[in-house]
Amino acid sequence: xxxxxxxxxxxxxxxxxxxxxxxxxxxxxxxxxxxxxxxxxxxxxxxxxxxxxxxxxxxxxxxxxxxxxxxxxxxxxxxxxxxxxxxxxxxxxxxxxxxxxxxxxxxxxxxxxxxxxxxxxxxxxxxxxxxxxxxxxxxxxxxxxxxxxxxxxxxxxxxxxxxxxxxxxxxxxxxxxxxxxxxxxxxxxxxxxxxxxxxxxxxxxxxxxxxxxxxxxxxxxxxxxxxxxxxxxxxxxxxxxxxxxxx
Amino acid sequence: xxxxxxxxxxxxxxxxxxxxxxxxxxxxxxxxxxxxxxxxxxxxxxxxxxxxxxxxxxxxxxxxxxxxxxxxxxxxxxxxxxxxxxxxxxxxxxxxxxxxxxxxxxxxxxxxxxxxxxxxxxxxxxxxxxxxxxxxxxxxxxxxxxxxxxxxxxxxxxxxxxxxxxxxxxxxxxxxxxxxxxxxxxxxxxxxxxxxxxxxxxxxxxxxxxxxxxxxxxxxxxxxxxxxxxxxxxxxxxxxxxxxxxx
DNA sequence: TTTTTTTGCGTATTTTATACACATATATTT
DNA sequence: AAATATATGTGTATAAAATACGCAAAAAAA
Numbered sequence: 342x343x344x345x346x347x348x349x350x351x352x353x354x355x356x357x358x359x360x361x362x363x364x365x366x367x368x369x370x371x372x373x374x375x376x377x378x379x380x381x382x383x384x385x386x387x388x389x390x391x392x393x394x395x396x397x398x399x400x401x402x403x404x405x406x407x408x409x410x411x412x413x414x415x416x417x418x419x420x421x422x423x424x425x426x427x428x429x430x431x432x433x434x435x436x437x438x439x440x441x442x443x444x445x446x447x448x449x450x451x452x453x454x455x456x457x458x459x460x461x462x463x464x465x466x467x468x469x470x471x472x473x474x475x476x477x478x479x480x481x482x483x484x485x486x487x488x489x490x491x492x493x494x495x496x497x498x499x500x501x502x503x504x505x506x507x508x509x510x511x512x513x514x515x516x517x518x519x520x521x522x523x524x525x526x527x528x529x530x531x532x533x534x535x536x537x538x539x540x541x542x543x544x545x546x547x548x549x550x551x552x553x554x555x556x557x558x559x560x561x562x563x564x565x566x567x568x569x570x571x572x573x574x575x576x577x578x579x580x581x582x583x584x585x586x587x588x
Numbered sequence: 589x590x591x592x593x594x595x596x597x598x599x600x601x602x603x604x605x606x607x608x609x610x611x612x613x614x615x616x617x618x619x620x621x622x623x624x625x626x627x628x629x630x631x632x633x634x635x636x637x638x639x640x641x642x643x644x645x646x647x648x649x650x651x652x653x654x655x656x657x658x659x660x661x662x663x664x665x666x667x668x669x670x671x672x673x674x675x676x677x678x679x680x681x682x683x684x685x686x687x688x689x690x691x692x693x694x695x696x697x698x699x700x701x702x703x704x705x706x707x708x709x710x711x712x713x714x715x716x717x718x719x720x721x722x723x724x725x726x727x728x729x730x731x732x733x734x735x736x737x738x739x740x741x742x743x744x745x746x747x748x749x750x751x752x753x754x755x756x757x758x759x760x761x762x763x764x765x766x767x768x769x770x771x772x773x774x775x776x777x778x779x780x781x782x783x784x785x786x787x788x789x790x791x792x793x794x795x796x797x798x799x800x801x802x803x804x805x806x807x808x809x810x811x812x813x814x815x816x817x818x819x820x821x822x823x824x825x826x827x828x829x830x831x832x833x834x835x
Numbered sequence: 836t837t838t839t840t841t842t843g844c845g846t847a848t849t850t851t852a853t854a855c856a857c858a859t860a861t862a863t864t865t
Numbered sequence: 866a867a868a869t870a871t872a873t874g875t876g877t878a879t880a881a882a883a884t885a886c887g888c889a890a891a892a893a894a895a
Contacts, residue, residue: 363614364612365610365611365612365613366610366611366612366613366617366619367610367611368619368656369611370613370617370618370619370620371620372615373617373620409615412616413691414691415689416687416689416700417689437687439684440687440702442657442662442663442664442702444659444662451659453620453702455700
């Protein structure tokens, strides 16, 4: 039960006029942050977006975008605000996946973080002025991260693997149109396993969520491949019936 | 980035000697609680454990066990502590599933709650002195709950449905030995669908995680059914190979 | 005894997953 | 221009799994 007894209700004081303004509570409160694990895909490898910390603690270390929650925003709104402030990425559909609450995960004070993840196209973050400190890393290039962000990354990867079996995440990670082999590479990169090309083609075609497009990209391959586009309508149909991708 | 700039680091003041002791921060902090959604099973219906609030707000309303997090405990430790304090349930393996952060979910102040769920045998909570305010409700008996706990319950149920497809939750919900029909009823109650009895038997037997026991319960049925026990060893084998229950 | 209900154990059929063969298009090489 | 290499498109035969359903045994109730 959330039982502040009445006599225990804390006083919240806002002396924000003075220089040593303080917010005071009868009982100690942790600070709360939202972090964003942003996944991208370059056609070969899964990537994550990191920013280099400019201040202590962990100054110079790489970490996930994120920051302290305001009192008038939800954790998700906070995640999206911080993401835009630090990387320039706007209107990203982030999804909460875990709250990290270890007592000593931040050396400054007690801080719990509510971690979110999202999938974006690499092109969306390129050439952004605000993003000079933000940088994509492939998973095997990721250095040792600030705070407990190594742990957070492991948990985010597991979440991504779960998700790809229930929803076609390629929607968000691939360009508008793509080759079947690119889609297969994406699934292989996320799940860490290899598929038979022909069976993958058959399974995807039978699902019916892909639409062929006329456009033919001249890429480095020998035979000009069919380009596809995700069919969001068909996918919505499938999802309403409750389907699951098996791999 | 979690960027308190250095000049902004808040002062944490503990005047706990005085009667109006206050914990003060340079920036406002939300309060943080942990709540527990405890599921049980009576052989027919899924049940949840609720406690009746003795104080405002929502005095008299039913709510999930839970309470404010201490500075020296994780969210999970908090959940387990509050669960024991309020229901007498000890050593329950709770699992975090979502943080609820709506700005106005608590009328007292900004409170975010980290919700956990667990599965227990009904017998474990019976006849506990501390639990006089705690009561089991079947899902269709659950009244309108305090705070945003109606929403929390819906999300917890979805989590339970997901989980039962990856792990044999019967381990925790059923008595030590049980009939196959009880196991089937449990799955049907959680997932809300009916199975063919014979196919369910075949599938479960083929999985190999059930062991027959000699004990024969004389129940109200016509033919004396075989009693089973979960084989944790076989299950661990299966799990290490990565399996999934399909329904 | 007969009937009713729940249980145990099976099998035929359909559906899905898997392994693998072969032809085609195009850049590169000869 | 012909041969080669490589990625592509489209199949099919087989194995595995999911599904539907038949039938008899055990025990309480009629």
